[in-house]
Amino acid sequence: MDNVDNSSAAANQPPPPPRQLSRYESQKRRDWNTFGQYLKNQRPPVPLPHCNSGHVLEFLRYLDQFGKTKVHLHSCVFFGQPDPPAPCTCPLRQAWGSLDALIGRLRAAFEEHGGSPETNPFGNGAIRLFLREVKDSQSKARGIAFKKKKKKKKRSLNYPYKMNSKIE
Numbered sequence: 116m117d118n119v120d121n122s123s124a125a126a127n128q129p130p131p132p133p134r135q136l137s138r139y140e141s142q143k144r145r146d147w148n149t150f151g152q153y154l155k156n157q158r159p160p161v162p163l164p165h166c167n168s169g170h171v172l173e174f175l176r177y178l179d180q181f182g183k184t185k186v187h188l189h190s191c192v193f194f195g196q197p198d199p200p201a202p203c204t205c206p207l208r209q210a211w212g213s214l215d216a217l218i219g220r221l222r223a224a225f226e227e228h229g230g231s232p233e234t235n236p237f238g239n240g241a242i243r244l245f246l247r248e249v250k251d252s253q254s255k256a257r258g259i260a261f262k263k264k265k266k267k268k269k270r271s272l273n274y275p276y277k278m279n280s281k282i283e
Contacts, residue, residue, distance in 0.1 A: 139220070146217055147224040150174060163228075168239035171221075175214055175245065182209035187256040195258040211250040218242060 193199035222237035
């Protein structure tokens with residue numbers, strides 16, 4: 116009979132594979148790393164604890180250059196038209212919904228990395244104001260109003276009889 120130590124046999128097992136991240140968690144990690152890299156590339160580099168809403172606003176404006184949403188200028192003949200009949204030279208920008216989702220993920224990542232909700236630069240009022248202005252300007256430029264999604268009401272059960280009626 117072999118004397119096998121179970122603890123050493125367990126130690127020889129390969130570590131379990133890392134769990135698969137959800138799409139949201141993967142995006143959040145990628146966004147957090149991108150923002151961190153952005154801060155490091157600033158001159159001078161900005162340490163994360165010194166990051167403020169101004170840095171976040173600069174980051175959002177920096178991202179605009181990679182946008183894919185056509186936002187018509189006031190001077191454009193297609194300003195206010197949802198489906199322009201011809202191309203124009205108006206700039207491509209980040210869509211409001213993409214920026215809003217990005218800020219939500221970065222806000223969560225900040226707190227997951229030890230930041231407090233009170234000092235979270237992604238939850239600052241200046242960021243909310245910026246997002247509202249982007250939303251308004253894009254809706255006017257495209258002639259499309261953003262509609263707030265209505266919360267679904269809980270369905271009440273319809274009983275065939277009244278609860279207070281007497282059953283005889």
